[in-house]
Amino acid sequence: xxxxxxxxxxxxxxxxxxxxxxxxxxxxxxxxxxxxxxxxxxxxxxxxxxxxxxxxxxxxxxxxxxxxxxxxxxxxxxxxxxxxxxxxxxxxxxxxxxxxxxxxxxxxxxxxxxxxxxxxxxxxxxxxxxxxxxxxxxxxxxxxxxxxxxxxxxxxxxxxxxxxxxxxxxxxxxxxxxxxxxxxxxxxxxxxxxxxxxxxxxxxxxxxxxxxxxxxxxxxxxxxxxxxxxxxxxxxxxxxxxxxxxxxxxxxxxxxxxxxxxxxxxxxxxxxxxxxxxxx
Amino acid sequence: xxxxxxxxxxxxxxxxxxxxxxxxxxxxxxxxxxxxxxxxxxxxxxxxxxxxxxxxxxxxxxxxxxxxxxxxxxxxxxxxxxxxxxxxxxxxxxxxxxxxxxxxxxxxxxxxxxxxxxxxxxxxxxxxxxxxxxxxxxxxxxxxxxxxxxxxxxxxxxxxxxxxxxxxxxxxxxxxxxxxxxxxxxxxxxxxxxxxxxxxxxxxxxxxxxxxxxxxxxxxxxxxxxxxxxxxxxxxxxxxxxxxxxxxxxxxxxxxxxxxxxxxxxxxxxxxxxxxxxxxxxxxxxxxxxxxxxx
Ligand SMILES: Nc1ncnc2c1ncn2[C@@H]1O[C@H](COP(=O)(O)OP(=O)(O)OP(=O)(O)O)[C@@H](O)[C@H]1O
Ligand SMILES: [Mg+2]
Numbered sequence: 001x002x003x004x005x006x007x008x009x010x011x012x013x014x015x016x017x018x019x020x021x022x023x024x025x026x027x028x029x030x031x032x033x034x035x036x037x038x039x040x041x042x043x044x045x046x047x048x049x050x051x052x053x054x055x056x057x058x059x060x061x062x063x064x065x066x067x068x069x070x071x072x073x074x075x076x077x078x079x080x081x082x083x084x085x086x087x088x089x090x091x092x093x094x095x096x097x098x099x100x101x102x103x104x105x106x107x108x109x110x111x112x113x114x115x116x117x118x119x120x121x122x123x124x125x126x127x128x129x130x131x132x133x134x135x136x137x138x139x140x141x142x143x144x145x146x147x148x149x150x151x152x153x154x155x156x157x158x159x160x161x162x163x164x165x166x167x168x169x170x171x172x173x174x175x176x177x178x179x180x181x182x183x184x185x186x187x188x189x190x191x192x193x194x195x196x197x198x199x200x201x202x203x204x205x206x207x208x209x210x211x212x213x214x215x216x217x218x219x220x221x222x223x224x225x226x227x228x229x230x231x232x233x234x235x236x237x238x239x240x241x242x243x244x245x246x247x248x249x250x251x252x253x254x255x256x257x258x259x260x261x262x263x264x265x266x267x268x269x270x271x272x273x274x275x276x277x278x279x280x
Numbered sequence: 281x282x283x284x285x286x287x288x289x290x291x292x293x294x295x296x297x298x299x300x301x302x303x304x305x306x307x308x309x310x311x312x313x314x315x316x317x318x319x320x321x322x323x324x325x326x327x328x329x330x331x332x333x334x335x336x337x338x339x340x341x342x343x344x345x346x347x348x349x350x351x352x353x354x355x356x357x358x359x360x361x362x363x364x365x366x367x368x369x370x371x372x373x374x375x376x377x378x379x380x381x382x383x384x385x386x387x388x389x390x391x392x393x394x395x396x397x398x399x400x401x402x403x404x405x406x407x408x409x410x411x412x413x414x415x416x417x418x419x420x421x422x423x424x425x426x427x428x429x430x431x432x433x434x435x436x437x438x439x440x441x442x443x444x445x446x447x448x449x450x451x452x453x454x455x456x457x458x459x460x461x462x463x464x465x466x467x468x469x470x471x472x473x474x475x476x477x478x479x480x481x482x483x484x485x486x487x488x489x490x491x492x493x494x495x496x497x498x499x500x501x502x503x504x505x506x507x508x509x510x511x512x513x514x515x516x517x518x519x520x521x522x523x524x525x526x527x528x529x530x531x532x533x534x535x536x537x538x539x540x541x542x543x544x545x546x547x548x549x550x551x552x553x554x555x556x557x558x559x560x561x562x563x564x565x566x567x568x569x570x571x572x573x574x575x
Contacts, residue, residue, distance in 0.1 A: 074470070076466070076469065076470060079466070079469060104472050104473070104474050105472070107469065107470055107471070107472040108471075108472030111470070111471075112470040114463065114466065114467065114470070116463055118461075118463035118464055118466060118467040119467075120464060120467065120468070120482055120485075120486070121464070121485070121486040122485060130471060130481070131471050131472070134471060134472060134473065134477065134481075135472075178467070181467075181471070182470075182471075185471075
């Protein structure tokens with residue numbers, strides 16, 4: 001889905017006061033002042049841009065709010081009644097927390113892969129076709145399912161048992177099925193929360209290669225605990241940490257930058273200490 | 281070899297020692313359990329045996345196509361066709377009422393508003409109703425419907441049975457819906473399902489084996505009930521021509537005919553019992569099969 005917008009259209013859009021998509025660098029721009037769960041301040045002062053056509057990695061110690069921030073990028077946190085966000089998240093220029101925005105449509109454009117594999121209790125084929133049917137896909141569903149399974153590195157393993165229940169697969173296969181399901185609908189942005197934590201090294205490599213391939217067309221944000229993985233796949237890395245000074249355990253963004261730079265020459269003391277700890 | 285020598289020699293002794301106390305207690309207890317299991321199944325098998333012995337002989341086509349003999353039909357002819365149809369129709373009416381209400385009720389209790397006052401009250405009443413004396417369901421429908429309509433009817437019988445089916449279906453549907461993992465619902469929301477789509481496309485299909493199990497058990501229970509039909513459907517010696525007239529059923533036929541002084545009727549009661557047991561058995565087996573399909 002590479003956007004090739006012809007110059008004339010771009011000109012027209014500009015005159016109409018619309019910023020053409022191709023000129024926006026960030027697919028998602030999150031300006032988080034505060035995120036609360038009830039009274040608990042989970043994350044504060046984090047400004048993050050998920051750049052188009054790139055992979056942005058979120059790293060940091062457990063409990064620093066990586067998942068929380070990631071899940072607020074497609075309004076998954078709406079499911080948690082005590083969740084409250086102060087700030088804004090814009091997706092291609094629109095504030096997704098604005099009152100006139102339909103969160104269902106937000107999630108159809110910003111897909112998600114969860115830390116725990118969560119296929120539906122239906123056939124492997126129907127799992128992948130699920131989003132296509134939901135979006136009333138006009139093309140050939142079977143072709144799209146095969147293509148998605150291939151990209152997720154699962155096709156060879158399941159091509160003879162597409163009718164079997166998705167839950168009958170192994171944990172790692174289930175996770176790749178979930179990835180296939182998420183990419184089948186061609187979401188503009190794909191959010192992945194530790195997608196490889198259930199995978200063996202070979203499957204992890206497959207998924208990493210998939211991500212690198214995906215970023216040609218999509219935008220990816222990935223939470224990972226694996227520093228090597230962040231270095232292998234992420235163009236930009238955001239490092240979060242926990243602030244325990246004021247009694248609470250509030251997460252915040254320490255620094256963000258091009259991955260190579262962040263790992264080789266971190267600007268912040270906190271980052272340096274964390275990386276030193278991770279690699280020692 | 282004692283424990284101490286095993287430790288000393290470094291190789292623990294793993295061989296069986298049948299004479300040891302632990303092994304003996306184990307044997308004795310297992311045997312005891314088997315004996316108890318056999319004793320428990322004696323009544324069950326003797327009932328089945330008796331039904332087949334006494335009722336099996338009369339199974340033939342005319343059993344299903346003929347009406348029961350009204351008085352002394354000494355030639356031994358006659359069937360229970362109208363009672364079979366009556367039972368099926370009334371259980372059908374009861375299902376038509378209790379399945380949609382019960383499944384939707386289970387959805388509310390298990391998913392939509394599990395902690396609301398409405399849900400808590402419904403759950404409490406449903407649990408109470410599972411232990412409800414079934415004859416009271418009959419009395420209730422008699423007072424509420426039969427007196428008002430001025431006639432016994434299949435509809436009243438069906439409603440009486442639905443009172444008994446509803447709590448089972450509600451409670452099993454609630455359990456089945458609760459068993460759908462949160463992760464799966466998250467996945468549905470994450471794919472961009474509306475709450476309604478999440479329920480119809482993910483939660484219900486996942487819960488369907490459990491829901492069906494509950495439905496089959498409720499149907500099996502209702503098919504065997506007689507008390508709720510006593511005051512609502514009564515009985516009839518004729519083919520059913522409308523839903524608003526007294527209607528025959530297998531359970532009431534058994535009740536009526538078994539106490540009659542005529543050989544033919546008593547024989548029919550035995551055969552009807554066998555058929556009823558087979559119907560109940562079929563639904564029980566179906567409930568097993570659909571329940572097993574869960575992954
Ligand atoms: N549903 C919730 N209700 C209340 N508090 C929550 C909820 N989810 C997360 N939290 C809290 O928010 C903080 C951040 O959690 P989060 O899951 O975002 O951390 P994380 O960085 O993803 O950690 P990990 O690396 O272990 O996955 C934690 O202190 C956690 O206890
Ligand atoms: Mg997390």
